[in-house]
Amino acid sequence: MASLPHPLGRRAFLQLAAGAVALPAVSRSARAQAYPSRPITIIVGYAAGGPTDARTRILAQYMKPSLGQSLLVENVTGASGSIGAARAARAAPDGYTLSSGDWSTHVVNGAIYALHYDVLSDFAPIALLSSTPLLIVSKNAVPATDLRGLLAWLKANQDKAPYGTSGPGIPSHVSGLLLQKMTGMKFQFVPYRGGAVVLQDLIAGQIDVAFAAASNVLSAVRAGKIKAYAVTSNARWAAAPEIPTVDEAGLPGLHVSLWGGLWAPKGTPKAVIEKLNAAVVEALSDPTVRQRLADLGEEIPAREQLTPEALAAHHKAEIEKWWPIVKAAGIRGE
Numbered sequence: 001m002a003s004l005p006h007p008l009g010r011r012a013f014l015q016l017a018a019g020a021v022a023l024p025a026v027s028r029s030a031r032a033q034a035y036p037s038r039p040i041t042i043i044v045g046y047a048a049g050g051p052t053d054a055r056t057r058i059l060a061q062y063m064k065p066s067l068g069q070s071l072l073v074e075n076v077t078g079a080s081g082s083i084g085a086a087r088a089a090r091a092a093p094d095g096y097t098l099s100s101g102d103w104s105t106h107v108v109n110g111a112i113y114a115l116h117y118d119v120l121s122d123f124a125p126i127a128l129l130s131s132t133p134l135l136i137v138s139k140n141a142v143p144a145t146d147l148r149g150l151l152a153w154l155k156a157n158q159d160k161a162p163y164g165t166s167g168p169g170i171p172s173h174v175s176g177l178l179l180q181k182m183t184g185m186k187f188q189f190v191p192y193r194g195g196a197v198v199l200q201d202l203i204a205g206q207i208d209v210a211f212a213a214a215s216n217v218l219s220a221v222r223a224g225k226i227k228a229y230a231v232t233s234n235a236r237w238a239a240a241p242e243i244p245t246v247d248e249a250g251l252p253g254l255h256v257s258l259w260g261g262l263w264a265p266k267g268t269p270k271a272v273i274e275k276l277n278a279a280v281v282e283a284l285s286d287p288t289v290r291q292r293l294a295d296l297g298e299e300i301p302a303r304e305q306l307t308p309e310a311l312a313a314h315h316k317a318e319i320e321k322w323w324p325i326v327k328a329a330g331i332r333g334e
Contacts, residue, residue: 035095035272039070042098042262043088045081045105051213051296052081055130055260056100058292062283067275073100079333080169081105082113089117093267095276099123102260103171107318111326112169113333120319123263124273125311127280130298131259133233134175135214135243137226139205147229147249154209155185163187164198164207169331172198174322175211175232175256177329182254202226213258215239215297232256239297261311273308281306 042060044053053075060071076084081104088099099105110119136147144150154161165173168191176187190207192198195216201207203225214231218240221228230249231237233256246254262280264273283289284300293300304310 036067036069039072040096041072041074042100043074043076043084044100045084047077048075052102052260054296059283062286062289063279066279066282080109082109082115086117089122089265091265093265095268095272099263103258107322108169108326111323112331122266124266124268125308126262126273126276127306128301128311129260130293130300131257132297133214133231133237134211134256135217135231136229137212137217138209139202141205142208150229158185161208162190164190164210166195166198167191171258172211177325277308
C-alpha cells in the first residue's frame, strides 16, 4: 500500500497550489500599478483640426506629466467617427488605446449605423471632458427679434422656410427634429456638407434658419451678419452671456450640448481607469487648459461631474433621449 505524503509536504503543496491560482490576479494588479509603462494612443474619429481633435490634443499634452508617458492622438476617420470608435472598442483593455468621442460617435451613431460594437456597453467610461451649446440663428432678413417671434414666424412659414443642416444625423439636423417634436412644426431640411457652408448660405440669405455650434458662428453674430436668438443650454454660455438660454427665451427643455468624453475598452482594470481619470481631472484644473478650451468656446464640467460614474450616467441618459427621436425620423447612415 502506498504511504501517505508527510503532512508538511501536503501543506506546502496546498500553499503552492493556492499561490498558482492567485497568480493571474496578482499579475493584473502588478500591471495596473506599473501602468503606464509606454505611450498611450487616443483615437479620434475625425480629421485633425476639428473640435474633438483640438480638445483631445490639448488634453493629451497636459495629461502627460501625471502619467509620465506621452499620449499620441491618432485620427481614424469615416462614418461620422464610428470607424475610429470601433477600433478603440476592439483594442486590448490595457489602457494603452483610448477613445476620445462625442455626442455623435458614442450616442447618435448607434441609432443611425449598423455598428459592430455597442456604443454604451463596449466602453469603460473615464471622464466627461468639455461641451459647447448650439445657437439658434437666422438670416438677418427674418423679421423676428426674439425666439418667440422666430417661432411665430416659422409657424407661419414652415412650409417654405429652409432650415440648413450639416447633414443627416448631425447635431444641427437632430436638433431640428427635436424642435419639430416640441412645437409640432415641420421644416424644409436642407443638408450641406459642413457647418462652414451652412453659415455661408445663412449670411447670403439662401437659407432662413439653422442650429449651429455656438463657437462656429459667434463671430458672425457679433459682426451683425446673422441673428442669434438663444443657446441650447439651461445656463448662459460663458463665451456670450448676453444671449439668453432657450428656457429664458420661451422654449424650455430644448437642450442640446455638443459634449466630449474619454473612454477605454470594456474590461480595462479599475486601477487603470482611476489613474486615467485622475490625469484628466488634473489636466482640466490647469488654468492654461481651461483658457485654451474657453477660447474654443468649450465649457468644463463641475468637478463632481468629472467621475467615470458621471460620464456613464450622462452617456446613458443621452442615448435614452436621442435614440427615439433619430429612429422615428428614419435617419440612416450613408
